[in-house]
Each structure stands twice: as structure tokens, then as C-alpha cells.
Amino acid sequence: MLEKSLVVGEYHIDTSQNSLIHGSRKVYLGPLRTSLLHFLCKNVNTVVTREDLAQHVWGRLVTDHTINQHISQLRKSIGSLSLHGLNISTIPKRGYIARMEGVGASENSISPIAKSEGSSNIITAMKVLVVEGGANERIQLIELLESLDVAYVEGVATTIEAERSVALQDFDLVIVDTLLSDNSGVELIKKIRTGQTSVALIFVF
Known part of the structure; x- marks a missing residue:
């Protein structure tokens, strides 16, 4: 208790x-x-x-x-x-x-307490969503981002999960695998680029 x-x-x-x-x-x-x-x-x-x-x-x-x-x-x-x-x-x-x-x-x-040096670094304040179908690749990307002291990192396997996550909170950056099944990665990118989500930046791979 x-x-x-x-x-x-x-x-x-x-x-x-x-x-x-x-x-x-x-x-x-x-x-x-x-x-x-x-x-x-x-x-x-x-x-x-x-x-x-x-x-x-x-x-x-x-x-x-x-x-x-x-x-x-x-x-x-x-x-x-x-x-x-x-x-x-x-x-x-x-x-x-x-x-x-x-x-x-x-x-x-x-x-x-006093802010540590570099706390104003834009990377440390970012909230990032990783959309990657492969579990190993997704984990590697998340660990890489966390090693850079990114404030918040979330990883999902599908665009359906990604849209649910984006609806729950604002992300500064979304990293999208364009090779997701049924062309869903490309469709998600289109939604982000046409302003249908609140995401500020997108990285495509």
C-alpha cells in the first residue's frame, strides 16, 4: 500500500x-x-x-x-x-x-533544481512515434532514440495503432516505414502531410 x-x-x-x-x-x-x-x-x-x-x-x-x-x-x-x-x-x-x-x-x-546543460536541446524535448512493422527494427530505432535522450519514444507496428497514438497525444516527430503492408505507411504519410494530424515533422525510410 x-x-x-x-x-x-x-x-x-x-x-x-x-x-x-x-x-x-x-x-x-x-x-x-x-x-x-x-x-x-x-x-x-x-x-x-x-x-x-x-x-x-x-x-x-x-x-x-x-x-x-x-x-x-x-x-x-x-x-x-x-x-x-x-x-x-x-x-x-x-x-x-x-x-x-x-x-x-x-x-x-x-x-x-537548476537545469542541466543541454536541457534546452530540442532533441531532449521531443516526443517521437516509431511506426515499424518489424519488431527487431522497431526496438533498435527506439533504443537509438532513447540513447539520444529523446524525452518520449513510443513504437507501434501498424498505422492503425499509430493513428490511435496520435489521437491520444501530440508527437513532434513520426518515423514511418514506407514498406508497411497494404501501402498503409504511404497513406499515413499522406495524412500527416495534408494536415490531418497534429504531427510537426515526419521522417520516412
Whole structure:
């Protein structure tokens, strides 16, 4: 059971209602995802290992797949609020980090910290969607982007999933494989280029 609700910057993790609140907006997370976000934000801007998550959130050993699934669901919940100041990033071979500029955390208390050099770099502030049908290629692209400290990276296998993700939140860049089945990659590119989505940039390969 979580000790208390947690306030991080402008965000309130309400453990009594298992919800994330930002201003007048609220999204229900459920007990497990609330616990997951609570632990990540309690260690805001600090890398948390999978072992730490398993111990503090599940209280037992769990598979990487289980953790990945819940992190993905948590990102979508955060995305449903169209939040840009809070991002959960994967750090390859290390774990995860809840990123929020300008704050540092102690339990139920937040204090300002100086921005690190390069925090204004446009790449670190970007939200990127990778649309790639091949699982290995998709993972490689995601890991490459995360190694560049991109703020938020999401990978999907189909354009249907891509359109659903774009509807949930704004992406700065979408990377699209033109060889997706049924010419769907090309059709997605057309939609983006004709302004039918809110995507700012597109990279085609």
C-alpha cells in the first residue's frame, strides 16, 4: 500500500483515488499503475532499475515483459491528458526514468533544481512515434532514440495503432516505414502531410 499521495511539480498522484491529476483534469490509473507512477515520480529525474520496480511495486520477481506492458499502459494514460511536462523514458539496459524539468523530489516534497546543460536541446524535448512493422527494427530505432535522450519514444507496428497514438497525444516527430503492408505507411504519410494530424515533422525510410 502506498504511504501518501505525491505532488510533483504541477502533477498530483492521488493514491486514494488511484488517479493522476493535472489542474482540473484527471485520469484513472488503477492501483498497480498508480503504484508504478508513484515510485517513478518519487525518484523523479533518477533512473530506476527493473529490479527496483519489481521489489517496490510488485513485491516479487516479475518478467521484463510484464513491466514493459505496464509502463506502456502508463504512458498511454499520461498521454490521454496530453501532458508534455512529464515523460517516462526507457534507459536501455538500465531501467526507466520519470523526467520532469526543473524539479527534484524527496518524499511528498518537491524543490526546484537548476537545469542541466543541454536541457534546452530540442532533441531532449521531443516526443517521437516509431511506426515499424518489424519488431527487431522497431526496438533498435527506439533504443537509438532513447540513447539520444529523446524525452518520449513510443513504437507501434501498424498505422492503425499509430493513428490511435496520435489521437491520444501530440508527437513532434513520426518515423514511418514506407514498406508497411497494404501501402498503409504511404497513406499515413499522406495524412500527416495534408494536415490531418497534429504531427510537426515526419521522417520516412
